[in-house]
Amino acid sequence: MSRTTTRPRAARHGAPRLLGAAAVGLAAVLALTACGSGGQAPAGPAKVSKEAKDTPYEGTVLSKHFDKPDLVLNDTDGRPYDLRKQTAGRSTLLFFGYTSCPDVCPTTMGDIGVAMQKLSPEQQQKIDVVFVSTDPQRDTPQVLRTWLDSMGKNFTGLTGDLDKVKAAAKTLGILVEDPVVNKDGSVTSTHGAQVLAFLPDDKAHLLYLSATSVQTYQHDLPLLAQGVQA
Template identity: 75%
Template sequence: MPRTARTPRSARLAGAVAVALAAALTLTACGSDGGSASPAKVVQQKSDSPYEGTVLGKHFEKPDLQLTDTAGQPYDLRQRTSGKTTLLFFGYTSCPDVCPTTMGDIGVAMKKLSPEERQKVNIVFVSTDPQRDTPQVLRTWLDSMGSDFIGLTGDLEKVKAAAKTLGILIEDPVVNKDGTVTSTHGAQVLAFLPSDDKAHLLYLSGTEVKTYEHDLPLLAQGVAA
């Protein structure tokens, strides 16, 4: 099984509050021997923030991205998620570790929301391995975590360009000698608020379920970070 690169500062980020920080984060590479994205400027959680997630110093624009959803239909990310809280994650279904763990943890937390709250939150998973992640493969994989989760697949160059606007590195998948696939990509979750459709919060790889359980009701309400 390919080794997963770790995020060396995640423990420090999770443990401190009320400190302004512009940090170069080494982003976890799922199923990789290494790899990192370009530095992402963030501000650590403010003492007056109601959220446990990391508050971003720069509010990233939602990527202008048109792909194919799990029903095989065109999906315009900006248009379809406009005015609605959106959690965005890039990954691939054959990932041995970070991707299923992250999406599974979000799925567990989403089950704690009321039906009304769930309708106010989009969970979007964008494939970094579109050759293998067909709409059908994505749907089957996502259904084990959340039947209402949105899966998108398509032109990898579009995906890489969209991720780059968020400071996320995605490299071309590599097929290993044993037939497994390694896709190196940043493994953080970005939360876009409905007030301006911009990313205000970041959740690093390894974020605990209880953090999502705490923050998702606030995100559903569109509470300012």
């Protein structure tokens, strides 16, 4: 089986960087919530400080801060949507995928949807979730809207010229290829399955791989809503 292994949660174990007696109690609580299987946490102090990063996020912090791609496509109302303009100054989650993808795409967008619902309405309004179709021929605005509504009514769906999509993805280091229609009628689209998070400075700061748990999104979205630095 080649199930993607869950990446190590360095950030969580990095939490106990606090000093002093008061920190001990807090660290113990954090350790319990982190792994679920109490008693196993091997984290000696040396290891903890080595893994510690200066970030409150659990997502992978990017060392290269990509710009938001210059991308204008149609939204699910069929109106032109300028990604840079319409998400300017806002925390934004960006994902490339397609609606006839049975596994990774609905799982990822569903997890983000669950995490978004845990936020207050005010927090939700501070994050844009943008899904860009890698199969625009089949993902019409209407198809996209129906699909996204199952995960988040406020999610933005973009579809249009696949060449534009590929070019935009490329600037982010995300691979998108032409979809292939299989003999059985199913469609396979090759697309990088990572989610990129942009902060209000309009730069990508965080990366979420396809094996990211819903708990990680639940942890990070409130920070993104506040625009906390990564």
